[in-house]
Amino acid sequence: MAPLVPKTGDAIFASIDRVNAELFTLTYGAMVRQLLTDLEEVDVVNKQLDQMGYNIGARLIDEFLAKSNVSRCVDFKETADVIAKVGLKMFLGVTASVSNWDPEGSSFSLVLDDNPLVDFVELPDTFQGLHYCNILSGVIRGALEMVSMKTEITWIRDMLHGDDAYELRVKLLKQIPEEYPYKDDE
């Protein structure tokens, strides 16, 4: 019998170690600030944040699968729900909502009303092109790639640029079949 799939991440969130939210926010802020000082260009920083997120996501997926007991997702829709309700809750402490499915079911919008990464942050005018939470898009992309889904993630709405919520568009590019590194007959 497969273990029960958690419908929300609340129980897991309550049971794993947590860190102070302000410490997390301030650390992330300091890191973005330092990246801006080092790299100077907003586009380069965006790319770097995405790359960092990708590396995090690739490792995070293992912890997620180990702690959360979710079974294999049947389709992309289920993947979306699992990310929004279980994954984000477990690691960020907030849930997102899934919306705006396109007709083929290959891309969706993830809407976050509350985002602990951006507490207290106000973007100055010189850095208006910065996607402050770009690390999130990298994390999701990295994690999904490790479970054989190649995705493309873009920001649609960003509260730091004046919108009312954070919206990420996740588009499934293709499913990569699992490849075994060893040949079966050797």
Add this chain to the structure above:
Amino acid sequence: MIACVAVVGHQNNPLYLQSFTGADDALKLHHIVHCSLDVIDERVNNPKRSVITLNESYLGLLYPTESYKVYGYLSNTKVKFLVVTTDLDVKDTDIRSFFRRFHAAYVDAVSNPFHVPGKKIISRIFAARVSGIVKAFAPGTYG
């Protein structure tokens, strides 16, 4: 009526100065704030030795002039908050609660990773919050 509010850093560098009256007496308000800094320094260096000032952040009335009163509040990091008011009778509790909110807004503004400590506060959200606190301040409305 609150004439102006000011935040001064620990090296007496101005961090935020906002006047809420007509612009013509802005210079005079700046001058008053400057003089009040001296009063604060005096109070800080000559504390009333009998009482160990645990949480005496609130300095109270610093400097009554002909038409203004200046109240001060010192944070533990030596950041000074000053408010210049034209009201003749202001309740202590009102001013204390004003400073508490002012301090909270300041803390949020400083937690912005794009704020450089020691430089002026350019956060628009902070300016809006301070204006809101000043507007909400009306003597006698709070218990």
